Amino acid sequence: MDPIRHELVVACTPAEAFDAWVDDIGQWWHPDYTPDPAGFLGAAIEPRVGGRVYLVDATLGEVDWGSVLAVAPGALVVHTSWLGQDPAHPSRLAVQFVPLDQGGTRVELAHEGWDESNVEFRHKFTEWPLILDRYAAFVARTR
Template sequence: MSIAPLVAEVVVPVTPTQAFVGFTAQMGEWWDPVLSPDAATFTSIAIDPNGPVATVHGDEQFVFGRVMTWDPIGHLVMEFWLGHAEDEATVLDVRFTDAPEGAMVRLVHSGWREGSEEVRAKYTHWDDLLRRFAAYVS
């Protein structure tokens, strides 16, 4: 098993800024509810550019991250602990850059520690999530 960063990429037919908005402000529209604490009650994802990131389930929110960098021109970094303990937070670094067909979205999930290999092995959904995102913004 490995603790190397997980990397997923997709090109979408919009500008990097539009991709950033679709990825952040509209995350609840394309996120797979199965990847939340309760798929049946999932309604959205709330992101505070200066703070927490949470899945929304009716009146309840489950915080699973914290924004570290918020640059609508093309960069989002957040602490991330969906599926593992907050004190073992990892890092999602998502960059939105120009590509000939629109915008390249590159997600790097890093910060894995020795002993977290089994948790890391469960993160097999980034490519699927980026495909859902691409379909949403296309």
């Protein structure tokens, strides 16, 4: 099954775009895309293979959301994702940070790993453009 793909351009280097995605996800991720928006305190990606991807919630504590599969600082992060899905059948998020000749970075998101075991959850992921807009606004304010 084809990945869900989106891309955008941000006015910073690939290293800065990567850092904003990985190091600062807790500052730009929208609470509405968590188990308990009222309790959302942040999110984190541990940038190493096998690292955790998790949310921090006021009541639930740390809530695992995925596991890092690949990381190339300034260029790529890939992790499983079971946020809003059955953890036994995760999808994958692959985010690449591509330098542009004229400056800036193209951020390419592929939400992949869809098959018969998890396709029933695919309909929940139509709002990537809103999430990416929030990321882009964060980058514009901070980089």
